Amino acid sequence: MNIDRRLIRLLKNLRWPFILTLFFALLSVIAIVLEAKYLSAIIDLSFLKKQSLGNLLDLLLIFILVILARFLFQWLSDSFASHLSARIRHDLRNQLVRHLQGVSPVVLNLEKRGELINTLQQGVESLDAYFRSYIPQLFRAAAFPIVILMFVFPIDLLSGFVFLFTAPIIPVFMVLIGQHAKKATQRQWKTLSFLSAYLLDVIEGLTTLKILNRSQSQITRIRLLSEQFRHNTMSVLKIAFLSALVLELAASLSTAVIAVEIGLRLLYAKISFSQALFVLILAPEFYQPMRQLGASFHAGMEGMEAARRIFEIFTIRGRSTPKQSAQLSFSSSLSIELQKVSFRYPQTDTEALSDISLKIEAGKKYVIIGPSGAGKSTLFNLLLKFIAPTQGRILVNGNDLQQINDDFWFKQISWVPQKPYLFHDTIEANLKLVNPMASAEDMVRACKTARLHDFIMSLPDGYQTIVGERGARLSGGQAQRLALARAFLKDAPIILLDEPTANLDPQLDREIVEIMRQFPDDTTQIIIAHRFTTLKNADLIFVMVDGKLTDVGSFAELTASGKYLHRMAEELRGMS
Numbered sequence: 001m002n003i004d005r006r007l008i009r010l011l012k013n014l015r016w017p018f019i020l021t022l023f024f025a026l027l028s029v030i031a032i033v034l035e036a037k038y039l040s041a042i043i044d045l046s047f048l049k050k051q052s053l054g055n056l057l058d059l060l061l062i063f064i065l066v067i068l069a070r071f072l073f074q075w076l077s078d079s080f081a082s083h084l085s086a087r088i089r090h091d092l093r094n095q096l097v098r099h100l101q102g103v104s105p106v107v108l109n110l111e112k113r114g115e116l117i118n119t120l121q122q123g124v125e126s127l128d129a130y131f132r133s134y135i136p137q138l139f140r141a142a143a144f145p146i147v148i149l150m151f152v153f154p155i156d157l158l159s160g161f162v163f164l165f166t167a168p169i170i171p172v173f174m175v176l177i178g179q180h181a182k183k184a185t186q187r188q189w190k191t192l193s194f195l196s197a198y199l200l201d202v203i204e205g206l207t208t209l210k211i212l213n214r215s216q217s218q219i220t221r222i223r224l225l226s227e228q229f230r231h232n233t234m235s236v237l238k239i240a241f242l243s244a245l246v247l248e249l250a251a252s253l254s255t256a257v258i259a260v261e262i263g264l265r266l267l268y269a270k271i272s273f274s275q276a277l278f279v280l281i282l283a284p285e286f287y288q289p290m291r292q293l294g295a296s297f298h299a300g301m302e303g304m305e306a307a308r309r310i311f312e313i314f315t316i317r318g319r320s321t322p323k324q325s326a327q328l329s330f331s332s333s334l335s336i337e338l339q340k341v342s343f344r345y346p347q348t349d350t351e352a353l354s355d356i357s358l359k360i361e362a363g364k365k366y367v368i369i370g371p372s373g374a375g376k377s378t379l380f381n382l383l384l385k386f387i388a389p390t391q392g393r394i395l396v397n398g399n400d401l402q403q404i405n406d407d408f409w410f411k412q413i414s415w416v417p418q419k420p421y422l423f424h425d426t427i428e429a430n431l432k433l434v435n436p437m438a439s440a441e442d443m444v445r446a447c448k449t450a451r452l453h454d455f456i457m458s459l460p461d462g463y464q465t466i467v468g469e470r471g472a473r474l475s476g477g478q479a480q481r482l483a484l485a486r487a488f489l490k491d492a493p494i495i496l497l498d499e500p501t502a503n504l505d506p507q508l509d510r511e512i513v514e515i516m517r518q519f520p521d522d523t524t525q526i527i528i529a530h531r532f533t534t535l536k537n538a539d540l541i542f543v544m545v546d547g548k549l550t551d552v553g554s555f556a557e558l559t560a561s562g563k564y565l566h567r568m569a570e571e572l573r574g575m576s
């Protein structure tokens, strides 16, 4: 019957709007029965018993009031259902976003973003019809016939039995049709999710595709997928139209059976006119909610399918973080120690990091170097608590990092990745992300230190300039500077910087060292370096190769003996 228990559980905090939705629906059916009762009485009295209109004024007035009450109850029931649906969608979307915020970026990157977006938008939206129309209709389909039978049985037993025996025909048809509809709806959703993910992928990789001269083949693929989606949608619609037709037919035939049965008895004077009329007026109302349920059956199917995807998102494992960070305070100078740390990404055979032991003391400058794939970013991911070691421990002032609260830890770290994420908002808003209370002077100071202020002032809207999606209107170097300005504003004791690669911004090469010097002396700096200038300024250099720590030492020590650094120096000398 298309009821997902997890969806019904969402109603827990909305008990009252839900109860009121059903309560007013119930009142509306009582009003329907009363409407039939008064209408049949008025017709009987005025046409058969020839009563004057003056004598029927009271009855007419009550009849009109009952009609008005029916519409009022229906409207109230619909309004509470709409309110309920809006709240559920709002709460669910918040819960989903909150859940995804708690998922490690490393895990999240493995998910198809297009599918996630599709579920967050279309999936949650399709629950509107489920809660606003399908669930109340399901209640009406179950409750209305019972209420009507309660009134019909005492008045006309035979008609009551005809109602009772014809009522299951519609639900039986619905269950039969439902089997097909379910598969078709699942196919439709699968294609839509795939299409959304594919479109997002193509749009993001458009430049690459164009350069590779592959855009035409992608267009063909998108056309094929769209065609498949159209085909699947048509199958769903075909079933929906066909089921509506079958249900309509079943309801009409059942009403006809009642009409013939009543007509015959009326002919042989086995039933009074007012009783016959009362049952006849109620007959279409008896089948109406079941017919309407047939019409919203599709909404029920879609809601169920969307629920499956939505609750799948909740199964993406989030990080668990302790509530308290014992013994650590914001004023602590934080030293970090990696003890025999290894890490293996899920579903991979080799370790990205193996047996790493190193110490990071507060206030010193460290540089990590190594060839591509050596595990430098993985080490950062561990320090950022995006992932946890598969073996070994990371200690912060002697406390296991995994026992430290995420919020506390994130406040201690400024992270400047190679491609910083900038939101489609103003420069000011992107800066204030790290410190909403930052004053205009603070922002200017931070941007001056990051050597970005002059550029910002050259823009027509200055700090109010919209940076574009993912900072599209900024160069790679400018985006990095903006991220560095954010780090200045945040003023955290530890800064992790993934230096931009050499081909990104040559000017930044020299400047970055200067900018990093501006951080307070007690800031611990850990830099993934790609340049020589950065190496020279490090207190200690960690050389990583194939997930292992192969050398540790100062620049002078390593250029003399370190294999990788020595080779790097040779290569750079050869280039110059």
Ligand SMILES: Nc1ncnc2c1ncn2[C@@H]1O[C@H](COP(=O)(O)OP(=O)(O)OP(=O)(O)O)[C@@H](O)[C@H]1O
Binding pocket: 106, 345, 346, 348, 352, 370, 371, 372, 373, 374, 375, 376, 377, 378, 379
């Ligand atoms: N999400 C992931 N799932 C599976 N394997 C991964 C994942 N991320 C990285 N790896 C693997 O882990 C190893 C270390 O990768 P990592 O990104 O840490 O290297 P890196 O030194 O930062 O490289 P680069 O300098 O090119 O950025 C690589 O073999 C890489 O293929």
